[in-house]
Amino acid sequence: xxxxxxxxxxxxxxxxxxxxxxxxxxxxxxxxxxxxxxxxxxxxxxxxxxxxxxxxxxxxxxxxxxxxxxxxxxxxxxxxxxxxxxxxxxxxxxxxxxxxxxxxxxxxxxxxxxxxxxxxxxxxxxxxxxxxxxxxxxxxxxxxxxxxxxxxxxxxxxxxxxxxxxxxxxxxxxxxxxxxxxxxxxxxxxxxxxxxxxxxxxxxxxxxxxxxxxxxxxxxx
Amino acid sequence: xxxxxxxxxxxxxxxxxxxxxxxxxxxxxxxxxxxxxxxxxxxxxxxxxxxxxxxxxxxxxxxxxxxxxxxxxxxxxxxxxxxxxxxxxxxxxxxxxxxxxxxxxxxxxxxxxxxxxxxxxxxxxxxxxxxxxxxxxxxxxxxxxxxxxxxxxxxxxxxxxxxxxxxxxxxxxxxxxxxxxxxxxxxxxxxxxxxxxxxxxxxxxxxxxxxxxxxxxxxxxxxxxxxxxxxxxxxxxxxxxxxxxxxxxxxxxxxxxxxxxxxxxxxxxxxxxxxxxxxxxxxxxxxxxxxxxxxxxxxxxxxxxxxxxxxxxxxxxxxxxxxxxxxxxxxxxxxxxx
Numbered sequence: 311x312x313x314x315x316x317x318x319x320x321x322x323x324x325x326x327x328x329x330x331x332x333x334x335x336x337x338x339x340x341x342x343x344x345x346x347x348x349x350x351x352x353x354x355x356x357x358x359x360x361x362x363x364x365x366x367x368x369x370x371x372x373x374x375x376x377x378x379x380x381x382x383x384x385x386x387x388x389x390x391x392x393x394x395x396x397x398x399x400x401x402x403x404x405x406x407x408x409x410x411x412x413x414x415x416x417x418x419x420x421x422x423x424x425x426x427x428x429x430x431x432x433x434x435x436x437x438x439x440x441x442x443x444x445x446x447x448x449x450x451x452x453x454x455x456x457x458x459x460x461x462x463x464x465x466x467x468x469x470x471x472x473x474x475x476x477x478x479x480x481x482x483x484x485x486x487x488x489x490x491x492x493x494x495x496x497x498x499x500x501x502x503x504x505x506x507x508x509x510x511x512x513x514x515x516x517x518x519x520x521x522x523x524x525x526x527x528x529x530x531x
Numbered sequence: 532x533x534x535x536x537x538x539x540x541x542x543x544x545x546x547x548x549x550x551x552x553x554x555x556x557x558x559x560x561x562x563x564x565x566x567x568x569x570x571x572x573x574x575x576x577x578x579x580x581x582x583x584x585x586x587x588x589x590x591x592x593x594x595x596x597x598x599x600x601x602x603x604x605x606x607x608x609x610x611x612x613x614x615x616x617x618x619x620x621x622x623x624x625x626x627x628x629x630x631x632x633x634x635x636x637x638x639x640x641x642x643x644x645x646x647x648x649x650x651x652x653x654x655x656x657x658x659x660x661x662x663x664x665x666x667x668x669x670x671x672x673x674x675x676x677x678x679x680x681x682x683x684x685x686x687x688x689x690x691x692x693x694x695x696x697x698x699x700x701x702x703x704x705x706x707x708x709x710x711x712x713x714x715x716x717x718x719x720x721x722x723x724x725x726x727x728x729x730x731x732x733x734x735x736x737x738x739x740x741x742x743x744x745x746x747x748x749x750x751x752x753x754x755x756x757x758x759x760x761x762x763x764x765x766x767x768x769x770x771x772x773x774x775x776x777x778x779x780x781x782x783x784x785x786x787x788x789x790x791x792x793x794x795x796x797x798x799x800x801x802x803x804x805x806x807x808x809x810x811x812x813x814x815x816x817x818x819x820x821x822x823x824x825x826x827x828x829x830x831x832x833x834x835x836x837x838x839x840x841x842x843x844x845x846x847x848x849x850x851x852x853x854x855x856x857x858x859x860x861x862x863x864x865x866x867x868x869x
Contacts, residue, residue, distance in 0.1 A: 325822075326836070327832070328832075329822060329826050329832055330825070330826055348830075348831030348832065348839075348841070349831075349855075349858075350831055350832075350833035350834060350839060351849055351854030351855045351857075351858060352854050352855075352858060353849075353854055354834075354839055355839070355849030355854050355855075356831040356842070356849075357849065357851070357855055359841075388866050388868070391864035391865065391866045399864055399865055399866045399867070401862070401863065401864070401865060402863070402865045403865070403867065421834070422861065423862075425834075425858070426859060426860075426861035426862035427862045427864060429858040429859040429861075429862065430859040430860075430862040430864065432851070432855060432859070433851055433855055433856060433859040436851045437851060440859070440862075440864065441859035441860040441862070442859070442860035442861075443863055444864050445863060445864065445865035445866075447865075447866045447867075447868045448866070449868075451865045451866070451867075455865075
């Protein structure tokens with residue numbers, strides 16, 4: 311029986327935008343894409359080319375692809391948001407997982423995450439800093455993300471929300487919010503809870519531990 | 532494509548002045564018509580600003596970016612590796628890629644423009660074709676009306692490289708006609724011209740190089756089924772299309788080729804040539820030249836799908852802060868730490 315690549319259409323769509331990427335298949339299924347991405351500016355001016363490798367995890371499109379810059383044009387250091395093995399830190403992991411929760415369209419993923427990341431690296435190389443803001447490294451970046459994206463700054467509230475998600479205690483829109491405000495959920499942290507509920511439980515648990523440690527440190531200092 | 536900017540500007544100048552002349556002719560008669568020719572964009576003016584011994588600047592920049600020195604001293608019908616056959620009257624066998632580029636609908640230009648303007652327009656288009664082929668290492672064998680018959684390949688050159696050069700030249704020129712020229716013609720309210728191209732490859736054993744004709748009425752040419760087929764296949768190409776033979780496909784990335792019959796839905800279009808008793812069935816393919824072009828190293832496709840030539844030094848250095856910043860700023864990187 312001829313096996314049909316479930317990602318064939320998706321790859322064709324990618325190649326419309328990024329014609330130099332080619333699919334690598336295993337047992338008839340695309341598992342990787344490799345090739346050049348040419349970076350152009352807003353008016354089409356060409357700025358540079360990177361060779362990249364995109365690994366599709368088994369759970370794709372419900373899991374986030376890993377992207378490696380393999381032309382060694384970007385320094386593999388934390389300040390450039392690169393790991394030693396060439397993996398690119400494209401965005402806050404929560405944002406990528408949120409995207410995967412809705413099923414990732416590969417061409418959108420490359421257009422909105424990979425392409426701007428690479429453009430930003432060219433910008434950094436020329437100007438000496440990134441074009442926009444960047445998250446702090448490690449847990450500081452996660453706190454920043456909770457504060458700026460989710461408008462959650464108080465660790466005690468964050469812990470209550472994360473705990474409720476972990477233990478599946480989130481109730482209806484008209485029930486009291488788990489933060490303890492006595493407001494209905496729909497008038498309190500509904501959007502934040504919806505967002506956090508769509509990311510990986512591993513991440514929620516990890517965030518809980520880190521916020522818990524942070525909170526305890528704050529109490530002891 | 533930026534590499535054709537100087538060709539487009541000359542054609543546009545001719546078209547614009549051509550319209551002026553027509554207007555003047557209607558209002559003021561023949562005497563003013565001739566005066567206006569001289570004042571506007573005459574063939575003499577064209578020749579002055581378009582020296583024959585040089586590529587136009589935008590094409591020269593392209594050639595430089597590829598580290599290519601186009602040989603403008605070539606002579607028609609004298610492939611340098613075989614020109615000695617003119618003297619020896621001998622024959623040699625050597626592979627060749629044959630490319631026929633036909634330019635269609637240029638006759639319609641006479642509806643709107645006087646002959647001298649048509650001369651400038653068609654001459655510039657033909658120069659663009661010749662220059663493109665020279666930059667990609669082609670040998671112009673013959674001019675056919677507004678079109679060209681060109682060889683790619685030479686002694687010591689890898690066959691794959693010769694095929695890639697031929698496909699690159701044909702694709703680049705077709706893009707120019709399909710986009711830059713079409714836009715200009717539309718702007719001027721004229722029905723656009725288009726190309727049809729046929730390409731085929733003959734192996735050493737299938738190609739005989741020899742002198743055709745007599746004395747000064749002669750040329751060094753190939754005697755090969757595959758040169759004949761290239762010419763024949765051109766007729767099967769769609770507007771701004773390229774049709775290539777089996778051998779071209781075998782020396783290239785197969786994903787860019789689809790049998791002509793799958794477009795025409797006529798099984799009789801599958802083979803361009805058959806010898807049934809030898810079981811020789813030679814397939815003709817539509818070449819997906821746009822996808823091929825996008826894959827070439829010197830081309831970048833921007834986010835709007837428009838093709839850009841990389842590293843043209845004539846272009847002003849794009850501003851990182853104003854042009855790249857809006858794209859780069861969409862990224863907010865994070866590092867989870869080691």
